[in-house]
Amino acid sequence: MELRKLTIDSLRGKLASREVKAEEVTRAALDRIEGLSDLNAFISVTKDSALERAQQIDRAAEKGEPLPALAGAIVAIKDNMVMRGVRTTAGSRILFNYRPPYTATAVERLEAAGAIIVGKTNCDEFAMGSSNENSAYGVVKNPWDTSRVPGGSSGGSAVAVAAGMSMATLGSDTGGSIRQPASLCGVVGLKPTYGRVSRYGLIAFGSSLDQIGPFTNSVEDAARVLGVMAGRDENDSTSSDKEVDDYSSATERDVRGLRVGVPREYYGEGLDPEVRDRVESAIKRFEEMGAEVVDVSLPNTEYAVPVYYLIATAEASSNLARYDGVRYGFRAEEAKALKQMYSRTREEGFGAEVKRRIMLGTYALSAGYYEAYYGKAQKVRSLIEKDFRDAFASCDVIATPTAPTPAFRLGEKADDPLEMYLSDIYTITLNLAGVPGLSLPCGFTSGGLPVGIQLIGRHFDEATLLAAARNLERALGVARLADI
């Protein structure tokens, strides 16, 4: 059974008509996960509970009960979202044995809608990275070329969908961690507006930037998964009570008269020529469909990377203070006193990139430097947000490349943190501004690597964003699957 050719809604129809059983779909997914274990996309597989859930759905279908929106959909969860009793590592040694006592709201909502969760996916440690090479559980390989990275930090979630091990997965996106791996693996990846999906149970990295979103093989499925997850949650005070649109109906709208903004700052130095060509060709399709392409400007774009690496690391240094060997996870042995236990636990439990970011964030927040670094970054963040508000005065969506290059080789950027940070140059602005963005496959390089186009929407206007993406997806007809 080829999961990549099924949509969530078509599977639901087949289950309701008894054409297929959830149990056989689940077994097919579990076999595929096992068969492709060399890609290292999963940290844990929840086989028994998945089969149990599948049997429940089959019993409901047999009785003719109405099936919920995600009935039988095979889903995997990035390992930085907690699930009660299921080992959750966040890709870190420091949580090697952590079994959380509660479940993330987003995951709970998927389960309540009938999704079958088959496991927890690999990721960069605490979601810090752009290549998935920072996981304590090994690198993840790109199914289009296994000598290349899948992107990060949600690399395992992108690969699980690209290689047909799941129909949808959840990722988290603090600076591009859903959209960049979606682009590098040739799948759809959506980061909703900040506040659209509850962060309760998402292991915090940069709390003012983090957002949960789906990876899928189609825009239709992304709309469906978002519709289930979105909405106010009492357990996350930053979740919005704004009404949730009907995203699935929105994808049926056409794009005549839609204004597509093209910001010149996203097409400059550092952009791979083939990526540029595929993205520009995709934008022409919008014009052919009756949309209007307009030039816009996001003038402070070049400051986004430095702003991000101050704000995200400052927030991370606070958020990661909780890993001290007291309440959960790893504790260093043989410390004589409490303070030494803390610092040895953290020294042995965290990997190099996480330590580097904790150090940078601690520095940015330390006495004497706070105003010059963190305070300055918060002010420039305002300017970046204003850029988007100004641009959206003259357009409805914005189109840019998702990542400056296609998938790079394993090890290629591993020794140069700054070079690695620049691979998020087109995605981090959205997290700083809080606006939603989606990466859609838009073609391939001459070497056969996928290229993604990033579409950006107004705050809480995922409906227009998804409509634009669905129309472009249909016009492009990029239906190639990784041959694996």
Added chain:
Amino acid sequence: MPITKTDVEKIAELARLELSSEEADSFTEQLGSILGYIEKLNQLDTSDTEPMSHCSPAGEDSEYVRRDDVVTPSLGSKAATESAPDAEAGYFKVPKVIGG
């Protein structure tokens, strides 16, 4: 102002990281290069700009959401200590605090 190894050691102390000497050396170099890049922000005049600390949850016009201060059920000490490296009778156990 370049960051020195002494600065790095001081930050590591604040961040509760017992860095090896080699790590301190490589962080000195890497943080120096990242901070050099960050200097770019000083090109911008932000004297009239308000800082942005979070994205307003319900859009630009709304108030930050607050909840009523009421007691609700919580995990309880048994569930909360189950994942601890060392715990007893609902308490976390740690090495001695005084004299270390």
